Amino acid sequence: MKIALIGDLHGNYVATQALEAELRRHQVDDIYFLGDAVGKGPQNAETCDWVMKHCSLCVGGNWDYGIGGKEFPEDGYFWNQLGPERMEWLRTLPPERDVWISGVHFRLFHGRPVTPLISAQTDKEVFTQAFRPNGEVYTGIIFADSHRPFVRTLNDGYALNTGSVGNSLGVPRAHALIIDGELGCQTDAPMTMTILSVPYDNEAAAELARQDVNLPHRESFITEVLTGVYAR
Numbered sequence: 010m011k012i013a014l015i016g017d018l019h020g021n022y023v024a025t026q027a028l029e030a031e032l033r034r035h036q037v038d039d040i041y042f043l044g045d046a047v048g049k050g051p052q053n054a055e056t057c058d059w060v061m062k063h064c065s066l067c068v069g070g071n072w073d074y075g076i077g078g079k080e081f082p083e084d085g086y087f088w089n090q091l092g093p094e095r096m097e098w099l100r101t102l103p104p105e106r107d108v109w110i111s112g113v114h115f116r117l118f119h120g121r122p123v124t125p126l127i128s129a130q131t132d133k134e135v136f137t138q139a140f141r142p143n144g145e146v147y148t149g150i151i152f153a154d155s156h157r158p159f160v161r162t163l164n165d166g167y168a169l170n171t172g173s174v175g176n177s178l179g180v181p182r183a184h185a186l187i188i189d190g191e192l193g194c195q196t197d198a199p200m201t202m203t204i205l206s207v208p209y210d211n212e213a214a215a216e217l218a219r220q221d222v223n224l225p226h227r228e229s230f231i232t233e234v235l236t237g238v239y240a241r
């Protein structure tokens with residue numbers, strides 16, 4: 010069973026479509042969404058609809074809750090694009106899920122607001138806390154939020170980051186994590202964990218933002234999409 014895990018699409022539908030084509034080529038069986046479909050980019054309704062249509066398991070990210078729950082008055086642009094039904098869907102996403110794959114019990118979450126922002130360089134103690142919420146002990150964690158993909162092994166187990174589809178930092182391509190293993194299997198079995206790197210038309214994505222004068226923090230988004238350098 011081949012599962013793609015994705016996060017941080019951030020309203021970049023150009024990147025999302027490039028990723029979709031590549032996932033089809035890899036013949037993945039399912040797609041799991043780990044938060045932040047919306048915010049930052051200019052095509053939030055299209056991107057949100059794509060997630061609702063293609064992802065069988067979904068958890069919410071800080072941007073999904075912030076926009077869906079109308080937490081910040083400056084997000085009116087995003088509310089207008091999304092409308093009440095999509096915002097309700099975003100607001101009521103579960104914050105975390107779990108899944109067994111090939112004998113590893115994975116906790117799936119976005120990052121914030123469930124944990125602090127965790128990057129590859131974050132201290133082991135912070136990772137350990139993420140493996141052990143409320144008396145549970147997981148043997149793997151899969152999350153997004155840092156906008157940079159990674160695979161890290163700790164004494165607690167595997168720590169895997171999906172990277173970002175639409176707002177990658179470092180290398181500005183669309184990223185996803187693909188796990189090929191025995192889904193639902195609590196007995197140890199082999200599995201592969203692969204980071205997918207998909208080039209897309211960054212200039213086309215930037216141009217859509219350029220043309221949309223109402224997009225909040227438009228220049229930051231354009232710089233990040235073109236260069237991968239954090240600009241906010």
Ligand SMILES: [Fe+2]
Nearest residue numbers: 017045072154
């Ligand atoms: Fe994000």
